[in-house]
Amino acid sequence: MQPDVNSLLALVYLISGAIAVAIMLELKGKPKDRINVRAFVLTHRLLGYLFAAIFIFMLVNMVKKVGAYQDEVSTKTVIHIALAISIVPLLSLKIAIVRKYRAFTSHLLILGAGIFTFSAVLVMLTAGYYYLHRSDVRYTSITAVDESILDDDIGRHFVFKRCGKCHAYERIFRSFKSEKGWSQTVNRMAQIDAPNIRPFEIKQIINFLVNQQERRKNDQADQVAEEIGKTLLKQKCTLCHDLERVTRASKTETEWSATVERMITNMGDPEFLNPIDKKALVKYLSKTE
Numbered sequence: 001m002q003p004d005v006n007s008l009l010a011l012v013y014l015i016s017g018a019i020a021v022a023i024m025l026e027l028k029g030k031p032k033d034r035i036n037v038r039a040f041v042l043t044h045r046l047l048g049y050l051f052a053a054i055f056i057f058m059l060v061n062m063v064k065k066v067g068a069y070q071d072e073v074s075t076k077t078v079i080h081i082a083l084a085i086s087i088v089p090l091l092s093l094k095i096a097i098v099r100k101y102r103a104f105t106s107h108l109l110i111l112g113a114g115i116f117t118f119s120a121v122l123v124m125l126t127a128g129y130y131y132l133h134r135s136d137v138r139y140t141s142i143t144a145v146d147e148s149i150l151d152d153d154i155g156r157h158f159v160f161k162r163c164g165k166c167h168a169y170e171r172i173f174r175s176f177k178s179e180k181g182w183s184q185t186v187n188r189m190a191q192i193d194a195p196n197i198r199p200f201e202i203k204q205i206i207n208f209l210v211n212q213q214e215r216r217k218n219d220q221a222d223q224v225a226e227e228i229g230k231t232l233l234k235q236k237c238t239l240c241h242d243l244e245r246v247t248r249a250s251k252t253e254t255e256w257s258a259t260v261e262r263m264i265t266n267m268g269d270p271e272f273l274n275p276i277d278k279k280a281l282v283k284y285l286s287k288t289e
């Protein structure tokens with residue numbers, strides 16, 4: 001789920017909880033005429049349903065996300081999960097009292113305030129952390145001045161520390177990419193996993209990934225280029241039609257260049273294939289067909 005959708009949901013969740021508690025305070029704390037009471041009770045109930053529905057939705061999402069982790073989870077995540085799970089029995093108790101055990105009605109306000117407090121801490125802790133670190137997430141690439149800090153061992157360390165959380169390493173080592181290609185992918189991953197993968201780590205990871213593919217091909221530049229072409233073909237050219245459509249065609253380099261350019265237009269996305277990758281792919285296509 002998008003962080004923005006998440007934040008919006010969390011905001012609606014908190015506001016509906018806050019208003020529900022405020023309504024109860026108003027009802028219990030001040031004498032009211034009958035018509036007002038009915039409107040207040042109805043609003044409180046609707047907000048309660050909304051609150052519970054959003055909570056269940058976020059809980060299910062959280063469980064799914066945690067289930068996909070292959071790594072040890074961070075302290076922040078543990079606190080997040082603990083708070084979320086503590087809300088479950090409190091909310092169940094509140095619903096049970098409202099539905100069946102009317103004798104305990106006088107405790108509902110305290111229970112409601114407790115649920116709201118847990119929720120507020122849960123949301124603020126998570127949102128606060130995200131907003132504090134969000135500004136760190138910017139596009140990072142290797143520049144000439146980075147020569148001195150780049151180190152394969154550090155890069156390898158970060159690949160194995162950061163990149164196995166959501167998918168198998170195989171996904172990484174099966175791909176061959178240009179430096180630009182790896183920069184785009186690693187930056188996208190950092191965006192998805194914000195704020196865990198830092199700019200320093202991104203540089204080291206890109207450097208390691210570029211170097212390891214050269215080592216695996218014994219420093220043969222043309223073999224690396226071929227693998228990059230193969231990766232691009234599988235990734236970019238199977239989105240709208242099967243690979244056969246491509247392998248069936250036999251074209252010269254100039255013709256391939258025109259075809260690939262047309263496919264980029266078909267895609268309608270200027271980020272789809274950068275000029276360096278386009279060249280590598282065209283070369284691969286004209287060599288293998």
Ligand code: HEC
Binds near residue numbers: 166189192205
């Ligand atoms: C927070 C989860 C997460 C982390 C951490 C993560 N990835 Fe990914 N990765 C994804 C998802 C989701 C996809 C599929 C969607 C996509 O391609 O954007 C993916 C796809 C990929 C792909 C295939 C698509 C492509 O562009 O080639 C590669 C390669 C990849 N990841 C490499 C990495 C590397 C390298 C790291 C470590 C820097 C990493 N991933 C860390 C979630 C993650």
Ligand code: HEC
Binds near residue numbers: 241260
């Ligand atoms: C956005 C969708 C899309 C993507 C991505 C795409 N294609 Fe196509 N492709 C099409 C469509 C639509 C046609 C048929 C119309 C045409 O030829 O433009 C086609 C037709 C083709 C043909 C047969 C026509 C010809 O000129 O020989 C080839 C070959 C081809 N594509 C190769 C590729 C290659 C290589 C890539 C990867 C760079 C790619 N396609 C990616 C949509 C796409």
